[in-house]
Amino acid sequence: MTAGGSSSAPAAPAAVRAAELLAPEHRDAGAAWPADGYLDLIGEDTNADAAADDEVPGTGITQALMNTRIVPTIYERWWRPSLARVAKGVTGPGMAEEVRIARLLMGLSRGDTVLDVACGPGNFSREFARDAGEQGLVVGLDGSRTMLERGAEELREDPEISNLALVRADATGLPFADGGFDGVCCFAALHLFADPHAALDEMTRVLRPGGRIALMASVRRQLTLPPLVPLIEKTSGMRLFESADLTDALAERGYAEIHQRLAGMVQFVGGRLAAEG
Numbered sequence: 001m002t003a004g005g006s007s008s009a010p011a012a013p014a015a016v017r018a019a020e021l022l023a024p025e026h027r028d029a030g031a032a033w034p035a036d037g038y039l040d041l042i043g044e045d046t047n048a049d050a051a052a053d054d055e056v057p058g059t060g061i062t063q064a065l066m067n068t069r070i071v072p073t074i075y076e077r078w079w080r081p082s083l084a085r086v087a088k089g090v091t092g093p094g095m096a097e098e099v100r101i102a103r104l105l106m107g108l109s110r111g112d113t114v115l116d117v118a119c120g121p122g123n124f125s126r127e128f129a130r131d132a133g134e135q136g137l138v139v140g141l142d143g144s145r146t147m148l149e150r151g152a153e154e155l156r157e158d159p160e161i162s163n164l165a166l167v168r169a170d171a172t173g174l175p176f177a178d179g180g181f182d183g184v185c186c187f188a189a190l191h192l193f194a195d196p197h198a199a200l201d202e203m204t205r206v207l208r209p210g211g212r213i214a215l216m217a218s219v220r221r222q223l224t225l226p227p228l229v230p231l232i233e234k235t236s237g238m239r240l241f242e243s244a245d246l247t248d249a250l251a252e253r254g255y256a257e258i259h260q261r262l263a264g265m266v267q268f269v270g271g272r273l274a275a276e277g
Helices: 014-019 024-030 061-065 070-088 095-106 123-132 145-156 196-206 226-236 245-252
Strands: 038-040 113-117 137-142 164-168 181-187 207-218 255-263 266-273
Touching: 014 024, 014 038, 014 137, 014 164, 038 145, 095 123, 095 181, 095 207, 095 266, 113 123, 113 196, 123 137, 123 145, 123 164, 123 181, 137 145, 145 164, 181 196, 196 207, 196 245, 207 245, 245 255, 245 266
Parallel strands: 038 164, 113 137, 113 181, 137 164, 181 207
Antiparallel strands: 207 266, 255 266
């Protein structure tokens, strides 16, 4: 049975159910999870104009831009699709296809409980919430206040989605208890983390046995000239993974049924965490 259960009774509010997934040390904060906003577990000061001394450490200009007010406003319609198209090439999958790939890699079905890591303004999170249905639950997690503010605004404007909760937290120190999620998605972000392998450890920890992970990240192909790799990584803050880095990392962490699809400088990787026993 999935974490969403099979009961036909009305589900509790998303914030209440999401708070139940938190690790014990965050339960008190989770009790104040706002139904129409996001729970901030990084800084108590939620004023976006305040000094950013509690921001998640960034790796370069790309991640820094995510904390501005401009990028979240244009992210869903122009920023993310345009950058992805450049990275994936003209024959690579579009945004709708990316959502489909994420669904397939996670084996997403009704009633599932899903964690969307680095959710941005929640465009994928909202799609997952529709797929998971009323008995399912989606938690969108990001480190950017401005992205989550935009996501909360979008959520308030879509009253049909009642099974999505947003939280501000660090992907390398997820605030959830072990084994609470059926699926974890992290698209277009792992290559921006200062410690992507620590993030993978955390995503694995919060997955239930038999749960599935879906990743979209960079990949260095033959079309990427080796001398340019350090320059790209230094200026953008974007790590270029080797083609076997993530598949090997998943295998080392106990995943099976590992799949990989390459498109330009992007890779889609997924796997199923081994079941207990």
